[in-house]
Amino acid sequence: MTRRVPDLLVIGGGTAGILAARTAAGLGARVVLVERDRTGGDCLWTGCVPSKALLAAAGTAHRMSTSGRFGIAPVEPVVDFAAVLAHVRAAIDRIAPADSPAALADSGVEVLRGEATFVGPREARVGERALPFRRSVVATGSSPALPPVPGLAGIDPLTSDTVWDLTELPRRLVVVGGGPVGCELGQAFARLGTEVTIVEAAERLLPNEEPFVGEALAAALAAEGVRVLTSTTLTAAAPAAGGVRLDTAGPDPLRADRVLVATGRRPGTAGLDLPSAGVRTGERGHVVVDDRLRTSNPRVLAAGDVTGRLPFTHVAGVHGSVAATNALLGPLRRVDHERIPWVTFTDPEVARVGLTEAQARARHGDRVRVRRVDHADVDRAVTEDATRGSTHVVLDGRGRVLGATVVAPRAGEVIAELTGVLARGGRLRDLAGVTHPYPTWSDGVWSAAVAEATSALRTPVARRLGRLLLWWRRHG
Ligand SMILES: Cc1cc2nc3c(=O)[nH]c(=O)nc-3n(C[C@H](O)[C@H](O)[C@H](O)COP(=O)(O)OP(=O)(O)OC[C@H]3O[C@@H](n4cnc5c(N)ncnc54)[C@H](O)[C@@H]3O)c2cc1C
Numbered sequence: 001m002t003r004r005v006p007d008l009l010v011i012g013g014g015t016a017g018i019l020a021a022r023t024a025a026g027l028g029a030r031v032v033l034v035e036r037d038r039t040g041g042d043c044l045w046t047g048c049v050p051s052k053a054l055l056a057a058a059g060t061a062h063r064m065s066t067s068g069r070f071g072i073a074p075v076e077p078v079v080d081f082a083a084v085l086a087h088v089r090a091a092i093d094r095i096a097p098a099d100s101p102a103a104l105a106d107s108g109v110e111v112l113r114g115e116a117t118f119v120g121p122r123e124a125r126v127g128e129r130a131l132p133f134r135r136s137v138v139a140t141g142s143s144p145a146l147p148p149v150p151g152l153a154g155i156d157p158l159t160s161d162t163v164w165d166l167t168e169l170p171r172r173l174v175v176v177g178g179g180p181v182g183c184e185l186g187q188a189f190a191r192l193g194t195e196v197t198i199v200e201a202a203e204r205l206l207p208n209e210e211p212f213v214g215e216a217l218a219a220a221l222a223a224e225g226v227r228v229l230t231s232t233t234l235t236a237a238a239p240a241a242g243g244v245r246l247d248t249a250g251p252d253p254l255r256a257d258r259v260l261v262a263t264g265r266r267p268g269t270a271g272l273d274l275p276s277a278g279v280r281t282g283e284r285g286h287v288v289v290d291d292r293l294r295t296s297n298p299r300v301l302a303a304g305d306v307t308g309r310l311p312f313t314h315v316a317g318v319h320g321s322v323a324a325t326n327a328l329l330g331p332l333r334r335v336d337h338e339r340i341p342w343v344t345f346t347d348p349e350v351a352r353v354g355l356t357e358a359q360a361r362a363r364h365g366d367r368v369r370v371r372r373v374d375h376a377d378v379d380r381a382v383t384e385d386a387t388r389g390s391t392h393v394v395l396d397g398r399g400r401v402l403g404a405t406v407v408a409p410r411a412g413e414v415i416a417e418l419t420g421v422l423a424r425g426g427r428l429r430d431l432a433g434v435t436h437p438y439p440t441w442s443d444g445v446w447s448a449a450v451a452e453a454t455s456a457l458r459t460p461v462a463r464r465l466g467r468l469l470l471w472w473r474r475h476g
């Protein structure tokens with residue numbers, strides 16, 4: 001074990017920390033990574049991987065019970081919840097070795113087990129061990145936050161950390177919070193056979209997305225039997241016969257066997273003693289960073305959820321790599337948070353990049369336009385009987401892409417193309433000349449691009465030119 005001062009001390013072994021450590025080791029640096037629990041972080045153990053594995057099982061159950069619309073006799077699936085969870089764990093087990101301490105050691109990273117605390121601007125400690133460092137990356141992630149509802153802590157609420165420990169499918173589940181966690185897990189449990197109610201304080205589900213998204217998703221969930229209560233806040237929770245009782249401002253209390261709280265997350269800064277390192281935190285408790293991921297201590301950078309910037313795995317990965325490079329080589333790289341896409345993996349998926357229409361108007365004024373293609377006009381959606389979605393592209397006055405939202409079964413794949421155009425400051429109509437394969441979900445994007453290009457031909461000047469060309473071809 002090296003006792004020389006590491007070039008980089010990484011605190012936290014989730015996606016951000018692992019990417020920071022691997023990038024630094026790849027640059028030839030001496031790297032120590034400290035993890036208090038299991039390397040792999042939230043995404044692997046309690047976040048993306050288990051939730052997507054659960055959604056895959058739930059999607060299968062849903063297709064079995066709704067196959068009648070394709071002329072195939074539907075069957076009510078018999079859900080063996082223990083076996084479903086075994087599938088979830090198998091997915092984790094398949095992915096875990098890549099993030100393991102052994103794999104990190106193979107990459108040249110020294111992994112220390114324990115909780116790191118700063119003791120000064122250039123030194124941390126883990127237990128009794130002093131850990132002076134030349135540079136450090138704080139990548140301590142986030143954890144579920146419980147809202148201050150009287151009685152809530154006393155009813156043993158589930159969170160995205162603990163829901164994986166269930167041994168039986170709850171008969172009735174109230175999900176508090178209609179953000180990505182609440183919508184994904186709410187739909188998954190409903191499809192597996194649980195009676196689900198989603199309680200969301202805002203006016204609609206996924207309130208950070210375009211307004212039509214929440215409405216479309218609420219309709220899709222309601223069609224599957226999920227009860228969606230928007231503009232509803234819990235006021236109290238208490239144990240009741242056979243489960244729990246939840247009060248809202250409405251007249252009738254909700255009753256459930258279990259409650260899943262999905263009302264957001266808090267940054268993982270407790271116990272780090274950031275003030276002793278001179279690292280400033282913001283009003284939400286997150287580590288304040290600039291776009292080069294520098295903190296108020298020139299020797300300390302931060303990456304991933306703990307920064308309070310877009311809390312997604314792909315962002316954590318980019319952050320880790322950028323923070324390590326900047327820590328070791330100087331502030332060379334910056335993260336452009338406005339050109340990063342994300343996906344909520346409900347059915348239909350909701351994929352988004354850049355500005356919403358309202359954000360674009362606030363920034364760019366009335367010249368902002370929207371090109372929208374309803375998926376009733378996309379042949380692939382028709383063949384799959386999934387026409388409820390749309391492709392919605394926000395443009396500036398010159399037709400450049402400012403943002404996009406796609407609601408469709410494969411929206412997560414479709415958004416990549418629009419992200420590419422947005423990232424290079426391109427115009428939507430540039431895609432009109434790019435042939436897209438038929439029939440795919442990206443036909444929505446192509447149709448929007450063709451409509452944009454065609455409308456450019458409808459200007460008086462273009463029409464006059466067209467008529468002139470026709471005349472010349474006839475008479476020339
Ligand atoms: C249910 C759910 C589903 C999700 N699905 C998706 C998805 O589909 N796609 C997507 O992009 N994102 C998804 N996310 C978000 C994603 O999981 C996070 O954005 C990502 O895991 C953040 O990575 P991180 O490295 O910043 O933090 P984490 O993964 O939280 O890692 C931080 C690590 O630091 C350790 N640590 C904390 N404090 C200390 C300390 N003092 N000393 C030592 N170690 C410490 C912790 O133990 C932890 O291992 C999901 C989240 C949830 C909850």
Ligand SMILES: NC(=O)c1ccc[n+]([C@@H]2O[C@H](COP(=O)([O-])OP(=O)(O)OC[C@H]3O[C@@H](n4cnc5c(N)ncnc54)[C@H](O)[C@@H]3O)[C@@H](O)[C@H]2O)c1
Binds near residue numbers: 182201311345
């Ligand atoms: N597919 C993905 O990429 C994915 C999936 C799951 C989670 N995540 C990430 O994890 C983070 C946490 O997700 P989340 O859904 O827990 O948080 P969130 O902050 O995104 O959503 C929480 C929701 O709960 C609502 N809420 C808050 N307090 C409430 C209350 N007292 N009663 C009722 N509703 C209340 C909010 O209005 C909000 O809509 C997200 O920011 C997301 O980026 C990503």
